[in-house]
Amino acid sequence: MRYLPWTLAVVIVSALAAAGIVLKSHIVEARNGQYGEQTALVDAFQAERSLHQSYLEVSGVVTATQSIALVNELAGKISKIAMYSGEVVNQGDVLLEINHAEELAQLKAAQANLNQQKNRVQRFLQLHASQKLSAQQLEEAQAQQVQFATQVELLQVQINKKILRAPFTGQVGIHNLQIGQFLPANTDITQLIGVANEVWIDFALPQSYSVLDKATKVEVHNIGTSQRVLTGEIVSVAAEVTKQTRQLSYRAEVKNPNLAINQLVKVRVPVGAAKPVFSVSHLAVIKDPLGDFVYGLEADEHNTLRAVRLPVTLGERIGDKVLVLSGISEGMLIAGSGAFKLRQGLKTIVSDREAVTVASQVQTTGEQAL
Numbered sequence: 001m002r003y004l005p006w007t008l009a010v011v012i013v014s015a016l017a018a019a020g021i022v023l024k025s026h027i028v029e030a031r032n033g034q035y036g037e038q039t040a041l042v043d044a045f046q047a048e049r050s051l052h053q054s055y056l057e058v059s060g061v062v063t064a065t066q067s068i069a070l071v072n073e074l075a076g077k078i079s080k081i082a083m084y085s086g087e088v089v090n091q092g093d094v095l096l097e098i099n100h101a102e103e104l105a106q107l108k109a110a111q112a113n114l115n116q117q118k119n120r121v122q123r124f125l126q127l128h129a130s131q132k133l134s135a136q137q138l139e140e141a142q143a144q145q146v147q148f149a150t151q152v153e154l155l156q157v158q159i160n161k162k163i164l165r166a167p168f169t170g171q172v173g174i175h176n177l178q179i180g181q182f183l184p185a186n187t188d189i190t191q192l193i194g195v196a197n198e199v200w201i202d203f204a205l206p207q208s209y210s211v212l213d214k215a216t217k218v219e220v221h222n223i224g225t226s227q228r229v230l231t232g233e234i235v236s237v238a239a240e241v242t243k244q245t246r247q248l249s250y251r252a253e254v255k256n257p258n259l260a261i262n263q264l265v266k267v268r269v270p271v272g273a274a275k276p277v278f279s280v281s282h283l284a285v286i287k288d289p290l291g292d293f294v295y296g297l298e299a300d301e302h303n304t305l306r307a308v309r310l311p312v313t314l315g316e317r318i319g320d321k322v323l324v325l326s327g328i329s330e331g332m333l334i335a336g337s338g339a340f341k342l343r344q345g346l347k348t349i350v351s352d353r354e355a356v357t358v359a360s361q362v363q364t365t366g367e368q369a370l
Contacts, residue, residue, distance in 0.1 A: 062200070076100070
């Protein structure tokens, strides 16, 4: 008795399945008998031409608009360090001093000699005016004053060379300097990177591409990250291609960046002029040994849509869209999703008739879809 419900359920399900199969076969036979022609159901769209700009992605390097290697001109021991690694300093700030006590003493003596000679020249001028001193003696005294003034200037220049100042506002690099350390002449002390609201992006393109004009917009983004894309503008173009790589160098300026100096970035550069092309869904493109093609949908004498094979020339793929350079015309009805089911001359139904004006005029009642 306990198996009776299960047996009854199996019998009912089997009966319903058999009834469904019989009903479907009757419907198919009735349709085939009435119409007798296969029909494919597809999505479709009207071809619209738009301007497309091709781009090339190359590597670029971030460069500071102001950057300098700090170097001492004269040798000597460090007597003062006024900069710290990573610190931002202002233009004119003292960064480092090399001992210049000897020069200061010499400067003091030279300044005293100059002041004394100035007073002597003043007395000689008075004496010369009263004709108590010859012109030659006055000229000799004036020449001596110029010599003392020149000596003071030379000593002051020498002292200034031993006092390293910031040439512009910037961030000091890392250094390991110590007071009392001896620095030979022309020692690389550290790097000073200018603090600015913009950086330069240096990149190069092969000579086979047309030369980009100044003010051309480019896109810059970090490699391997999802950070926002930065927009730059070309500010410099090299005068010649390099001998080694036959590439032309460019420099673009990016404002308000969040990029590290010498960082490697990707630069997306427009190539050539914008061209009018068609953009179609990748589902519309069919490939076979004869080449690439799409199916156009054209109305016959009975106003019934028929599939027409259209060989096309394809461009690049952008996302789920493919650019068509030739093979279709403006306003042409093109099969999209479901195009793989079509063949030349096959009757076709467009699923979204309201979206396509041509398809909305076709009678589709009772037709059989593949």
